[in-house]
Amino acid sequence: MIRHLLSIRDLDPEGVERIIQTAGVFQQEGPRITRKYPTLRGKTVVNLFYESSTRTRTSFELAAKRLSADVVNFAVSGSAVEKGESLKDTAQTIEAMGVDAIVMRHASSGAPWRLAQWVQANVINAGDGMHEHPTQALLDLYTMRQHFPTLSGLRVAIVGDVVHSRVARSEVWGLQMMGADVTIVGPPTLLPPKVETWGAEVSTDLDAVLPKADVVYLLRMQLERMNAGFVPSLREYSRLWGLDTARASALKDEALIMHPGPMNRGVEISAESAELPRAVITDQVANGVAVRMALLYLMLGGRDAREEVPVE
């Protein structure tokens, strides 16, 4: 298995498949994993979070604990970075304490790449700036695979604020690696420069895209974007790029609605459409624990999860 997971592109399709299979083993008795496995007993995982993210941190913490690892949460405030507290010093401090893996969330794109140069531990990117969030992509690929026999040829529309989204990059590249056809939809002000080089279709017209999609994946639309002039108003954004029940009715019968959370109900997704049976948003959350368990398991020493015996 790979030494670090910084980008979804650190994996190949076989690696993704192995993570999906392993997560499936952990979930074989149901989506909520209650058993504890001894695999990572004696190993220490640090959650190094420079941004508060209760959801992602909790998911990683549960995943590590269910593999019997010791988990330390190390939160650094953004103001410490502003004051010049050195990432290198922090990295060396944690390293000196003897840890096996560092799960890092940071507001600066690329911070996990810098960290990986300074430590021996395995580094897992839990979201860097507006760059990548590879474990989110993995749990989404896993969720899609629960509903479709293969990702190859799957038509996925990713909608919204792509330029600022760490989820979008990992999602697009992960899906493309697995053979899916991605369409990026959103206002031109929120699409990355030169997005046409990404090998995805690009559209500003959500209504034209929805009837063809197997999955519609809505990105979080933040209020700051309106204040910074990317869109005139959230109301107008919602009218043009939000998923309401009328739009959802244009989807194919088997199509899924996904969202990385937390949702801005009424902006990128209406409350009603988030509650539709085809919306698998809470499944994504449950699957996050299983996929992160699989990743930690494979990166930190486990071999074949089917041979693992739970301790409780």
Next chain:
Amino acid sequence: MSKAFILKGARVIDPGSSRDGTADVRVDDGVVTEVGRIGSNSAEVIDCDGLVLAPAFVDLHTHLREPGREDAETVATGTRAAARGGYTAVCPMANTDPVADSAGIVEQVVALGRAAGLADVYPVGAITVDLGGERLAEMGEMAASTARVNFFSDDGRCVNDAGLMRRAMEYARTFDAIICNHAEEGALAAGGHMNEGEMSSLLGIRGIPAEAEEVVVARDLALARLTGVRLHVPHVSTAGSVALIRAAKAAGARVTAEVTPHHLSLTDEVVATYDPVYKVAPPLRTREDVEALRAALADGTIDCVATDHAPHPQEDKEREFDHAPCGMLNLETALGVVLTDTQLPLARVVEAMSTAPARARGLDGHGGPIEPGQPANLVVFDPSATWTVEPAALASKSRNTPFAGRSLTGTVVHTIYRGRFTVRDKEDIDGQR
């Protein structure tokens, strides 16, 4: 009084006298006294066979960080780096702390240069008070000071206010001074840390579009036409800026332009490591921009190479990319990078690094010609000798070279400042006052 010596047998490249051929050069008391075939006589003879002898290099764009950031560089360490690079004249920018926006500061910088005795230091004065972009700095006081400042820039910050820039240009005509504006339109560049394009999108780093530079270059060329000021465009980084300058020159504008070694050499692809050693303003651009800059330097659209030598201590650069400051070391590597990464003829290299920048700022005694009676500001370099850039071996106080580990072709052998060696046989010689 310095000893007389003869530099013997070098290929003398001196665009100022249109000389390019083997000749001997005699120096007495800091002045060139004879050029040609010189027979043996009482002076010391220094064999320069196989080497190039040229007017020493002139840097129009340097950051020496003193006063204020002596942990990054001082006038003494920066001019030592300059001497190693073959320079005898440097123009430190005004973004010191305090800012060089008054006669007292520019005179202090000149005095520090004299004390170091390694190169002539010609400070650049600020256009606006404290680089604030709001009120004109006292250009007249700086021009009348012993520093005799004739070149003004808020480098590091763009003068975004077109009305203020117009007034600065009009006012500068009082002293026939040159206006130089860091061309990065504030609102378009806001929050950006690298070139905007395919790479910035892949890396998730907010970009600065080429157009942020080009709209300011276009505006300043128009304002220079309106006011009649002499305009110098610093660190040109985009193909679009090249096209604007080429058109303005064709129309007879009083404009000169410079390009840095790193913009001639590196593209934004190196940012993929997220190492802030590659963070610079303006940012590294694309392969197409690099090609356009090389062509523009070759055909004279861009007049000169300037280093934008910008030292930063390790702790400032070993940070997250978006929290690190912009800037790269260049004085010691400029010749090697230009010779290694461009295909320019040697005569054009000498012109771009010496004759043209000296002419652009009117620095008498620098940039040649190498003729009897002229100050002996000379460089002797080996255009084919290679060396490897080792950050720890640099004279600069800082280590932020993007060329660490690179093998460069082109080695300075001697630097002669007013008839005295500051570098001899690649070894430092102490400065003299």
